[in-house]
Amino acid sequence: MIRLQNIEKVYRTDTVETLAVNGISLDVAKGEFLSIMGPSGCGKSTLLNIMGLLDEPSKGIIRIDDQDVSKFSDQQLAKFRNKKLGFIFQSYHLINDLQVIDNVELPLLYRASSAKERKDLATEALEKVGLSNRLRHFPNQLSGGQRQRVAIARAIVGKPQIILADEPTGNLDSAMGNEIMEILINLNKNDGTTIIMVTHDENMAHKTHRLVRLFDGSQVV
Ligand SMILES: Nc1ncnc2c1ncn2[C@@H]1O[C@H](COP(=O)(O)OP(=O)(O)OP(=O)(O)O)[C@@H](O)[C@H]1O
Ligand SMILES: [Mg+2]
Numbered sequence: 001m002i003r004l005q006n007i008e009k010v011y012r013t014d015t016v017e018t019l020a021v022n023g024i025s026l027d028v029a030k031g032e033f034l035s036i037m038g039p040s041g042c043g044k045s046t047l048l049n050i051m052g053l054l055d056e057p058s059k060g061i062i063r064i065d066d067q068d069v070s071k072f073s074d075q076q077l078a079k080f081r082n083k084k085l086g087f088i089f090q091s092y093h094l095i096n097d098l099q100v101i102d103n104v105e106l107p108l109l110y111r112a113s114s115a116k117e118r119k120d121l122a123t124e125a126l127e128k129v130g131l132s133n134r135l136r137h138f139p140n141q142l143s144g145g146q147r148q149r150v151a152i153a154r155a156i157v158g159k160p161q162i163i164l165a166d167e168p169t170g171n172l173d174s175a176m177g178n179e180i181m182e183i184l185i186n187l188n189k190n191d192g193t194t195i196i197m198v199t200h201d202e203n204m205a206h207k208t209h210r211l212v213r214l215f216d217g218s219q220v221v
Pocket of ligand 2: 044045046166
């Protein structure tokens with residue numbers, strides 16, 4: 001599903017050069033649930049953002065669904081990302097001025113779907129995460145776990161084949177974290193969604209199919 005070949009990422013400023021990702025090659029199979037662990041600053045988010053086509057590598061090749069995405073134009077990339085990928089971040093990244101249902105509909109605005117279809121799909125996604133009773137709330141009227149569930153609904157509303165999650169349980173207590181984890185496990189099992197999750201939590205990582213450990217930008221296991 002995803003093939004990374006010798007990916008390198010260097011961040012350059014006037015004074016410093018940081019090698020954030022140092023020659024990573026990784027295959028993620030369709031339907032796999034992969035977790036990524038490693039100390040702070042070892043390149044986990046950078047690697048996830050590269051896999052999610054939010055950031056470009058300095059070197060190396062990325063293939064998603066057997067397509068070499070480095071050849072895509074910006075417009076093709078945006079379209080591909082919107083259709084194939086869903087993102088979940090540690091800090092939710094919701095829009096506070098929009099009600100829950102409108103937050104979840106956002107990814108669909110870039111597609112040719114009707115207002116009715118968008119609403120139905122958003123309602124369905126919110127049902128999946130157990131938030132049918134909060135459609136008209138605003139994000140700041142929700143608990144952390146509920147906000148993260150809204151973010152998951154937004155990530156899955158377009159039925160992406162791949163979900164990329166950067167510490168999705170990092171801001172939650174363990175009970176809420178386990179609930180979020182259950183939702184991800186069910187998406188993977190029932191819908192066959194490929195999931196790549198960065199986590200600091202060994203317990204969460206051990207619930208996934210495979211664990212990759214990074215250190216200083218390189219894969220160690
Ligand atoms: N925009 C940037 N410019 C310069 N250096 C950066 C930039 N983004 C990240 N880095 C550097 O790249 C390295 C990897 O960062 P990254 O955010 O991928 O780490 P991480 O493993 O996700 O850490 P954490 O667990 O703290 O989230 C770090 O040393 C960081 O300082
Ligand atoms: Mg990070």
